[in-house]
Amino acid sequence: xxxxxxxxxxxxxxxxxxxxxxxxxxxxxxxxxxxxxxxxxxxxxxxxxxxxxxxxxxxxxxxxxxxxxxxxxxxxxxxxxxxxxxxxxxxxxxxxxxxxxxxxxxxxxxxxxxxxxxxxxxxxxxxxxxxxxxxxxxxxxxxxxxxxxxxxxxxxxxxxxxxxxxxxxxxxxxxxxxxxxxxxxxxxxxxxxxxxxxxxxxxxxxxxxxxxxxxxxxxxxxxxxxxxxxxxxxxxxxxxxxxxxxxxxxxxxxxxxxxxxxxxxxxxxxxxxxxxxxxxxxxxxxxxxxxxxxxxxxxxxxxxxxxxxxxxxxxxxxxxxxxxxxxxxxxxxxxxxxxxxxxxxxxxxxxxxxxxxxxxxxxxxxxxx
Ligand code: ZN
Numbered sequence: 001x002x003x004x005x006x007x008x009x010x011x012x013x014x015x016x017x018x019x020x021x022x023x024x025x026x027x028x029x030x031x032x033x034x035x036x037x038x039x040x041x042x043x044x045x046x047x048x049x050x051x052x053x054x055x056x057x058x059x060x061x062x063x064x065x066x067x068x069x070x071x072x073x074x075x076x077x078x079x080x081x082x083x084x085x086x087x088x089x090x091x092x093x094x095x096x097x098x099x100x101x102x103x104x105x106x107x108x109x110x111x112x113x114x115x116x117x118x119x120x121x122x123x124x125x126x127x128x129x130x131x132x133x134x135x136x137x138x139x140x141x142x143x144x145x146x147x148x149x150x151x152x153x154x155x156x157x158x159x160x161x162x163x164x165x166x167x168x169x170x171x172x173x174x175x176x177x178x179x180x181x182x183x184x185x186x187x188x189x190x191x192x193x194x195x196x197x198x199x200x201x202x203x204x205x206x207x208x209x210x211x212x213x214x215x216x217x218x219x220x221x222x223x224x225x226x227x228x229x230x231x232x233x234x235x236x237x238x239x240x241x242x243x244x245x246x247x248x249x250x251x252x253x254x255x256x257x258x259x260x261x262x263x264x265x266x267x268x269x270x271x272x273x274x275x276x277x278x279x280x281x282x283x284x285x286x287x288x289x290x291x292x293x294x295x296x297x298x299x300x301x302x303x304x305x306x307x308x309x310x311x312x313x314x315x316x317x318x319x320x321x322x323x324x325x326x327x328x329x330x331x332x333x334x335x336x337x338x339x340x341x342x343x344x345x346x347x348x349x350x351x352x353x354x355x356x357x358x359x360x361x362x363x364x365x366x367x368x369x
Contacts, residue, residue: 001179003187007196007339013347013362017336017354019202021287021300022251022327024237026058028201029089029159031357033068033082037288041066043092044289045236049255051292055234058293059088061095065290069360070155071096078154081111081146085139085161086130088239093157103127103138114150122149131320133174136160140185147192155364156194165204166245167320196339197363199356203331207250207306207323214323216248217271219299220310223254226267231256233309234295237327246319248306249327253295261296268297273305275329303330340367 008014020031020038026046027038038044042065043058050056070080074097082093087104094100099113106119106127116122122145128135143158164178189196208214219233237249256264261279269277276299283298284291301307306325308314316323336354341347346366354362 001183003183003190007190011341012337012339013342015336015354016333017199017356017358018332019200019334019356021329021332022236023202023331024249024327025201026089026092028356030064030092032199032201032359033070033093033157034066035069035357035360036066037357039284039288039290042290042293044294047234047236047238048293049232049234049295057239059091061091064092064095067096068093068098070098070157073155074098080155081143081153082157083139083142084159085136089159101142103135103142104130106138106142111146114146116146116149122146130161131163133164133178134181135163137181137185144185144188144192152192152194162204166324169206169324190339195363195367197359198335198337199359200334201356202326203333204324204326205303205330207248207304207325212322214248214306214316215304216306216308217273217301218308218310219252219254219268222271223264223267228260228264228267230260231264235307235309245325246314246316246323248308248314248323249325250301250306250331251327252299252307254297254299255295256297265297268299273302274299275302276300300328302328338362338367342366343368
């Protein structure tokens with residue numbers, strides 16, 4: 001990645017920071033664009049159990065409890081744009097009138113605010129699907145193409161997807177190809193004159209046995225075996241893109257009647273690989289979660305362990321390869337990179353600890369340029 005190396009050699013800053021818990025897409029994308037933890041923006045997962053007992057995808061702007069930095073800057077007259085690779089984020093990012101499009105649906109998502117009625121034509125090549133190696137790059141290509149057409153934006157958010165990282169570890173053929181192309185596009189953004197910040201919504205770890213089968217605890221089955229009845233497991237990783245992860249990550253919520261809760265907690269905490277089991281009030285404090293949108297128990301597993309509902313409810317034949325996933329503490333470490341040097345005050349602050357959700361603060365307030 002020669003352009004990234006050159007950027008860092010010339011004074012760009014690289015910190016190891018952390019993501020929000022659970023280390024999932026929607027929670028962290030919203031933390032990055034609002035600069036705030038889930039208790040503020042309202043999304044502790046991709047998915048939750050609503051008060052009426054139905055499982056609901058957290059993809060609609062009505063769930064948001066805080067405005068994005070882009071929406072506020074847009075209201076103040078700045079030219080802002082959000083592009084997401086996966087379309088599931090688009091409506092959330094658009095909240096507050098932010099111009100948005102997605103790589104996945106570029107063919108049907110024009111950007112009328114900038115007079116762009118055909119995004120695919122503007123980019124100059126057909127948009128890839130969510131299970132192709134370069135859908136993330138297409139999102140960046142959209143940002144570059146828009147910038148070339150209308151001039152640099154004041155603030156632009158380009159959100160990638162993790163299909164490649166789910167499918168292959170570092171050093172894999174597709175992973176290398178992903179980062180080579182990412183680096184070229186980073187170079188184009190720098191050549192356009194942008195101050196660039198890079199972070200991730202989460203890390204990724206292999207969660208499988210040596211034979212390639214997933215290392216997973218099915219929590220409803222485990223509770224059943226332990227004689228605890230009436231519990232329902234919700235997996236906040238759940239989204240329509242099951243090829244990535246088969247809905248298996250390292251974080252789960254358990255809803256259960258109060259009289260069974262302590263026994264459920266003990267049974268779950270006894271499972272090898274389960275690291276944390278918190279009740280609702282504890283989780284709200286420790287993870288900074290909105291208490292009304294989480295389970296009675298929050299469960300997190302170690303780097304090599306995934307959590308499921310019951311074996312019968314997961315179709316693992318859809319997985320693209322041995323399970324690699326995220327959601328727990330071990331996928332919290334993420335890079336936080338800014339293309340220019342940080343001012344002394346910020347360099348000091350962020351040596352102590354930085355979140356991915358600090359990225360906009362670093363970009364807008366923290367550099368010497
Ligand atoms: Zn993922």
